[in-house]
Amino acid sequence: MANVISRRGFLKSSLVAGAALGLGFYDSKKLSVNNRFDTIISNGLIYTGDGKAPIKGAIGIKEGKIAAIGSIGDSADRIIDAKGNAISPGFIDIHSHTDGNIFISPLGDSKIYQGITTDISGNCGDSSFPKGKWNSVEDYYNDIKKQRAGFNVRSYIGQGTLRQVVVGDNNVPATAAHMKEMKSLLAAEMERGAVGMTCGLEYTPGSYATTEEIIELLKVVAKYDGLFAIHMRNEDDRVEEAVAESISMAKAAGVRLQISHLKAQNANNWHKAPQLIKQIEAASREGLDIAFDRYPYIAFSTGLSVFIPMQERQGTTDEIIARLNNETSAKAIGEYAVARIKRLGGAQNVVVTSARVPENKRFIGLNIEECCKLTGLEPWPFIRKLLVEERVSVDMIGFAMREENVKLFLSHPLGMPITDAGASSPIGKLSENMPHPRAYGSFPRFLGKYCRDEKLMDLSKGIQKCTSLPASRLKLKDRGLLTVGYQADIVVFNPDTIIDRATFAEPHQFSAGIEHVLVNGVWTIKNGVATGDLGGVIA
Ligand SMILES: [Zn+2]
Numbered sequence: 001m002a003n004v005i006s007r008r009g010f011l012k013s014s015l016v017a018g019a020a021l022g023l024g025f026y027d028s029k030k031l032s033v034n035n036r037f038d039t040i041i042s043n044g045l046i047y048t049g050d051g052k053a054p055i056k057g058a059i060g061i062k063e064g065k066i067a068a069i070g071s072i073g074d075s076a077d078r079i080i081d082a083k084g085n086a087i088s089p090g091f092i093d094i095h096s097h098t099d100g101n102i103f104i105s106p107l108g109d110s111k112i113y114q115g116i117t118t119d120i121s122g123n124c125g126d127s128s129f130p131k132g133k134w135n136s137v138e139d140y141y142n143d144i145k146k147q148r149a150g151f152n153v154r155s156y157i158g159q160g161t162l163r164q165v166v167v168g169d170n171n172v173p174a175t176a177a178h179m180k181e182m183k184s185l186l187a188a189e190m191e192r193g194a195v196g197m198t199c200g201l202e203y204t205p206g207s208y209a210t211t212e213e214i215i216e217l218l219k220v221v222a223k224y225d226g227l228f229a230i231h232m233r234n235e236d237d238r239v240e241e242a243v244a245e246s247i248s249m250a251k252a253a254g255v256r257l258q259i260s261h262l263k264a265q266n267a268n269n270w271h272k273a274p275q276l277i278k279q280i281e282a283a284s285r286e287g288l289d290i291a292f293d294r295y296p297y298i299a300f301s302t303g304l305s306v307f308i309p310m311q312e313r314q315g316t317t318d319e320i321i322a323r324l325n326n327e328t329s330a331k332a333i334g335e336y337a338v339a340r341i342k343r344l345g346g347a348q349n350v351v352v353t354s355a356r357v358p359e360n361k362r363f364i365g366l367n368i369e370e371c372c373k374l375t376g377l378e379p380w381p382f383i384r385k386l387l388v389e390e391r392v393s394v395d396m397i398g399f400a401m402r403e404e405n406v407k408l409f410l411s412h413p414l415g416m417p418i419t420d421a422g423a424s425s426p427i428g429k430l431s432e433n434m435p436h437p438r439a440y441g442s443f444p445r446f447l448g449k450y451c452r453d454e455k456l457m458d459l460s461k462g463i464q465k466c467t468s469l470p471a472s473r474l475k476l477k478d479r480g481l482l483t484v485g486y487q488a489d490i491v492v493f494n495p496d497t498i499i500d501r502a503t504f505a506e507p508h509q510f511s512a513g514i515e516h517v518l519v520n521g522v523w524t525i526k527n528g529v530a531t532g533d534l535g536g537v538i539a
Contacts, residue, residue, distance in 0.1 A: 037077070038076065038077050041087055042079055042081055044059070044087035047460055049481040054460060059196070061490075064488055066482060066483065066487070073186045085529075088490070090467070090489030090518075091115045091468060091514065092476070093111065093116045095120065095418035097188055098119050099127070102144060111512075113488070114500075117479075119423070121153065124160040125199060127158035130157075130165060141192075146233075148534040152479070152487075154173055154539045160199070160200050161212065162185060166187070168402075169314065169315050170315055171314050172203075183436040186221070195475075197226065198229040227256050227475075231260075237266070237355060242358075244260065247279065247288060251288055256289040257283075257290045260292075260293060264402075264411050273409070284414065291473055294416075295420045295436075296410060296438070296450055297437070297442075300401065301435075301438070303395060304387060341368070346398070347372065349399045350398050351395055353435070355433040362374070365434050368383065415465070416465045417446040420438060422435075424440065435508075440500065443466055444493075444514065447498050449499065488518055490518040492515045514528060
């Protein structure tokens with residue numbers, strides 16, 4: 001167990017931490033004697049989120065904020081006994097795909113049950129606005145406020161969405177008028193509280209933007225000190241070039257950079273991981289504000305449409321389906337798909353995880369090899385049929401990464417864990433799909449498997465990566481640390497038992513060891529079970 005420092009030592013270190021944060025220090029005596037707290041979490045091992053050793057003590061909460069830490073008496077409306085467990089800031093998922101799912105699962109079941117109290121949507125170039133139901137990030141936030149949510153929400157604006165709305169679905173250059181409109185929309189969204197802009201350069205239509213076009217947009221993001229998060233143009237054979245492009249775009253625009261779900265995909269690229277780290281470290285040394293994130297699994301999750309070449313993914317869904325139905329174009333697409341499956345190590349490495357057509361639901365959870373046995377089809381004819389019947393929208397999981405690289409990325413000081421998944425739920429509509437288990441298990445797996453069992457780092461450093469590190473990237477002013485004056489987003493977990501339970505075969509499993517979760521002081525998970533109260537706000 002990590003060392004426990006003395007009360008005097010704690011006060012000294014908290015003064016330093018408080019001063020560093022510009023908060024000044026608190027008078028614990030005044031707070032403990034004169035204030036009655038709404039809630040006290042007592043008898044815990046407090047990890048403040050700054051990476052330092054934990055201290056024994058209690059936390060007093062008043063009006064949704066942390067009001068005192070240390071020996072604070074017992075004057076409160078309710079007392080939560082932490083029973084010696086770890087008390088940590090709530091986890092912050094800087095790379096989420098919750099987006100519209102929050103309206104299907106307001107609690108955000110798969111997230112809140114793993115201790116995530118702040119969830120950042122709009123990743124990989126795709127945001128829920130300004131399109132369809134929501135004209136702006138403000139509309140999206142307002143609907144969440146009206147409905148209420150289990151965790152705090154923020155969103156990036158997706159560059160792919162922006163291009164779709166202004167330029168359209170095709171591979172055409174943006175005109176001067178397009179650029180002007182995209183920049184003004186982007187500026188407006190930054191004003192309204194988007195945390196930055198994301199790219200998903202393996203997806204259409206965002207990928208049709210040139211490097212120069214993206215740099216022009218990033219200059220707007222830089223003006224607001226927003227964050228640029230990028231799902232790079234390539235994550236396998238040309239991943240080094242893609243990292244170099246990401247860095248050069250951020251440098252040219254003067255924007256802070258977050259490389260999303262860093263990976264070196266396919267066995268022939270596994271050896272490249274240390275080189276990617278070298279590129280990132282060099283950029284950091286040269287003064288670029290850069291970091292990256294990664295989910296703690298060796299399988300990735302995406303759409304089966306990645307087996308269609310980018311150029312053939314242009315236009316409307318009907319146009320794409322027409323190409324799949326045309327024998328000549330389908331033959332060329334098939335050659336691309338077969339080559340890509342080969343690079344992934346074979347059809348057994350690709351698992352179908354969603355289907356809406358009733359007859360296709362039997363494929364959910366099976367790999368392509370198994371689907372082929374069941375249907376008597378070869379891999380490409382099977383994939384082609386499925387894409388046509390499902391109107392191009394099929395989710396898949398691919399096993400294509402190496403454990404050693406997961407550890408390399410997660411243990412690096414600039415790396416942090418993410419889910420790269422939307423909120424899911426074992427009940428209702430969201431229970432019908434087979435999400436990647438990362439939707440349920442990422443943070444407990446990182447702390448339990450990687451920090452505790454495999455000793456990648458001590459728990460204090462692990463918690464820092466789940467809390468203050470992402471908060472600092474997002475410039476969240478009052479989250480990510482247990483400090484007086486900060487919002488009371490708090491997780492109480494058992495450091496000896498915390499672990500993921502979700503598997504690829506049975507993903508809808510909550511993690512073990514999460515005892516209590518508070519969001520802005522609202523007790524949301526009590527003794528491992530949801531209370532039904534929702535405390536989330538726009539972070
Ligand atoms: Zn992505």
